[in-house]
Amino acid sequence: MKSFLNLNSDELLIEYKNLLKDYNEYKKLNLSLNMSRGKPCAEQLDLSMDLLCGLNEKSDCMSKDGVDCRNYGINDGLPEMKEFISELTGIDKENFIVGGNSSLSMMFDVISYFMTHGSLGNMPWGKQGKIKFLCPSPGYDRHFSISEFFGIEMIEIPMKKDGPDMDLVAKYVSEDSAIKGIWCVPKYSNPQGVTYSNEVVKRFAKLKPAAKDFKIIWDNAYFVHDLTDEETPLLNIIDECKKFGNEEMPIVFYSTSKITFPGAGVAFMACLGQNLKDFKKMYSIKTVGFDKLNQIRHIKFLKNKKTLLEHMKKHRKILRPKFKIVVDYLEKEFKENPILKWCEPKGGYFVSVDTYSNCAKRTVQLCKEAGVILTDAGATYPYKNDRNDSNIRLAPTFPSENELKTAMKLFCLCAKLAFIEKKLEK
Amino acid sequence: MKSFLNLNSDELLIEYKNLLKDYNEYKKLNLSLNMSRGKPCAEQLDLSMDLLCGLNEKSDCMSKDGVDCRNYGINDGLPEMKEFISELTGIDKENFIVGGNSSLSMMFDVISYFMTHGSLGNMPWGKQGKIKFLCPSPGYDRHFSISEFFGIEMIEIPMKKDGPDMDLVAKYVSEDSAIKGIWCVPKYSNPQGVTYSNEVVKRFAKLKPAAKDFKIIWDNAYFVHDLTDEETPLLNIIDECKKFGNEEMPIVFYSTSKITFPGAGVAFMACLGQNLKDFKKMYSIKTVGFDKLNQIRHIKFLKNKKTLLEHMKKHRKILRPKFKIVVDYLEKEFKENPILKWCEPKGGYFVSVDTYSNCAKRTVQLCKEAGVILTDAGATYPYKNDRNDSNIRLAPTFPSENELKTAMKLFCLCAKLAFIEKKLEK
Numbered sequence A, B: 001m002k003s004f005l006n007l008n009s010d011e012l013l014i015e016y017k018n019l020l021k022d023y024n025e026y027k028k029l030n031l032s033l034n035m036s037r038g039k040p041c042a043e044q045l046d047l048s049m050d051l052l053c054g055l056n057e058k059s060d061c062m063s064k065d066g067v068d069c070r071n072y073g074i075n076d077g078l079p080e081m082k083e084f085i086s087e088l089t090g091i092d093k094e095n096f097i098v099g100g101n102s103s104l105s106m107m108f109d110v111i112s113y114f115m116t117h118g119s120l121g122n123m124p125w126g127k128q129g130k131i132k133f134l135c136p137s138p139g140y141d142r143h144f145s146i147s148e149f150f151g152i153e154m155i156e157i158p159m160k161k162d163g164p165d166m167d168l169v170a171k172y173v174s175e176d177s178a179i180k181g182i183w184c185v186p187k188y189s190n191p192q193g194v195t196y197s198n199e200v201v202k203r204f205a206k207l208k209p210a211a212k213d214f215k216i217i218w219d220n221a222y223f224v225h226d227l228t229d230e231e232t233p234l235l236n237i238i239d240e241c242k243k244f245g246n247e248e249m250p251i252v253f254y255s256t257s258k259i260t261f262p263g264a265g266v267a268f269m270a271c272l273g274q275n276l277k278d279f280k281k282m283y284s285i286k287t288v289g290f291d292k293l294n295q296i297r298h299i300k301f302l303k304n305k306k307t308l309l310e311h312m313k314k315h316r317k318i319l320r321p322k323f324k325i326v327v328d329y330l331e332k333e334f335k336e337n338p339i340l341k342w343c344e345p346k347g348g349y350f351v352s353v354d355t356y357s358n359c360a361k362r363t364v365q366l367c368k369e370a371g372v373i374l375t376d377a378g379a380t381y382p383y384k385n386d387r388n389d390s391n392i393r394l395a396p397t398f399p400s401e402n403e404l405k406t407a408m409k410l411f412c413l414c415a416k417l418a419f420i421e422k423k424l425e426k
Helices: A009-028 A042-046 A049-053 A079-089 A103-117 A141-149 A166-175 A198-205 A237-243 A273-286 A292-302 A305-334 A360-369 A401-425 B009-028 B042-046 B049-053 B079-089 B103-117 B141-149 B166-175 B198-205 B237-243 B273-286 B292-302 B305-334 B360-369 B401-425
Strands: A033-035 A096-098 A132-137 A153-160 A179-184 A215-219 A250-255 A267-270 A340-342 A351-355 A372-374 A391-394 B033-035 B096-098 B132-137 B153-160 B179-184 B215-219 B250-255 B267-270 B340-342 B351-355 B372-374 B391-394
Touching (some): A009 A401, A033 A401, A049 A292, A079 A267, A079 A292, A096 A273, A103 A141, A103 A215, A103 B103, A103 B273, A132 A141, A132 A166, A141 A153, A166 A179, A166 A198, A215 A237, A273 B141, A305 A351, A351 A401, A360 A372, A360 A391, A360 A401, A372 A401, B009 B401, B033 B401, B049 B292, B079 B292, B103 B141, B103 B215, B103 B267, B103 B273, B132 B166, B141 B179, B153 B166, B198 B237, B215 B237, B305 B340, B351 B401, B360 B372, B360 B391, B360 B401, B372 B391, B372 B401
Parallel strands (some): A033 A372, A132 A179, A215 A250, B132 B179, B179 B215, B215 B250
Antiparallel strands (some): A351 A391, B096 B267, B340 B351, B351 B391
């Protein structure tokens, strides 16, 4: 295959016309495929159906301490759930709060708390004038939406192969006391699948923020979501931070959304010292307890680390072929025609693609017009503004393998069309 | 029985010594009873065990629109849940947001939202300097805790037999633009069991607040929780407010906490216009959806208004004898010795008692020392400060009938001891 980069305008035009013919054939198929969100597929959800059958008798509803989980109480989570997540994460069980079905919701609560109440005796963020968050980008759009919702200015931090650009992070954080936090997906990051290296985690731990109330929001959403049989290690941010007296900097989050059911999982957060006291207090005011029956269901079904990892293998078996389809198509179509780059993730839920500058939006638009919905171009950047207009997040988990093949053929076609259009425009 | 009010000091002292003997006998029993919170008893929870068995097959997890409720999405609740609550409440289904397991949590979210974002284009409450809430008292301690948590000044409003003192409410609200809201439990109020009369609801509806962002927080927690076979009617606050162009004033809340399981129920809120838009937006940022499987469970189990009301009859059958025990003891011990007043509620979860001034704390303390935990005296007032020190909230639902009899005997004894102590002190 000839690289488009070596073609002249006339040759590109010929290619374009041929591709357009194919594209118009796709349009006739009236496709309706969606690979915009990191949604598990039905087959994955089927893996957890036994979760729903765990509670039949009254005795099934009792915690190991004999608490009737149908009733009010136990504000910060069942002890057995704390032990379970502690075994999985290596974080002391006492540092956890077990929540409802959404870790995003807990992150929102945390930011909202800091806005109204502040942290560690400092003024509430909402009363400090302009405040800012660092946003490693591309990143998770819903994190950025929370910042935007609270009027927190977002500063883009480029992602490198081993995590955010830590020189830049350290510089910003040490110089500007208006910078109050950073959003991190430290393992199999959304969308690039980057796992932060030991060096990066250590540099986080020894940050010297100008702001006394600086927080690392550590959304470890994909902590057991490996796509290969080899787990990618990630240092424990809390342990590392402790070494430098920064134990009240990180707040970490986990959930079972992509382990059991996105719509009915269990979320967890962990933090230390005053943070933990503050959030336990907050939740004691906000609720008389999260859904403990769902906590019981989860502990009965997932049991312990060993059984959980077995369960994750089943997810892997479903997901790996899907990711392979995506990567195979990208390799086949773009290895020798490098108008597009991609990362091959070892875990997580996405394949991140970078087109040539100013081609992402058009690629997504062309896909949409032929019936394949991708994540909006730009969505992975603060304010949905990808200045290069090049990043596209592909979410291969939800469609079937056949749908995915069709979608990827179309995607490759659209990426080529968009590239040539841009080239010929000049 | 002779009224203590007619006894002289010597006679009271003799009574005291006799009562103290009995009291010391109770102490020897090593009782450990708790009637401090409005918690359903295990027998009530058993009524809803079928709720837990509704989801077995994948097909059980589909909404009526074919949405897979195990997965992400449907941010504001399943249509069938909205229809269900609409049939029950007479409020248009389009005005509802269906939440997680806690309506308190939704109230907290609402107040927090107004603190950070404000309402109807006005400045966020958090930026308006001192703001205030009206608190009909005695009232629900957790409402007051939310106000206190956000630094909102609380103004006590006396409760009358048909609701809050509306002359006072209207005066405060029309004169002071710092007053941003009022906490209401309009039906079978916590703790007195008062249902707001039509007149009171209409006066709420035609309030002319100085604050453009004044809100009525209408926590209709006991909307189907009758203790008699005759339902006590309550006007629809939203309909009434509409008549006076005040449709963006009320925000109403319901939950199934005391219908199915307090630990695993479903909460609802309803509001109109910009409020509804604001909260739908907020929840779209805060979560990718509440627990829809639990919504499905509830709709399968509770079905519709008719079946729900049948279900509530079963609760009533368990609760009525318990309330009767409490009221019978109070009548027996205090009808002719009126050192204590009480309300006989037609619904809800409490019996509210008023001792003579400055006797409530001592009564609760005496009970505690003999092993019976009551709600802290004062808890039903803003800042836990009952200036009369007279209100005590009795929660008869959780203990068994036998436990309740013991607890009530002790309570009556302690109330008498406290009264005499106070009298002799003077």
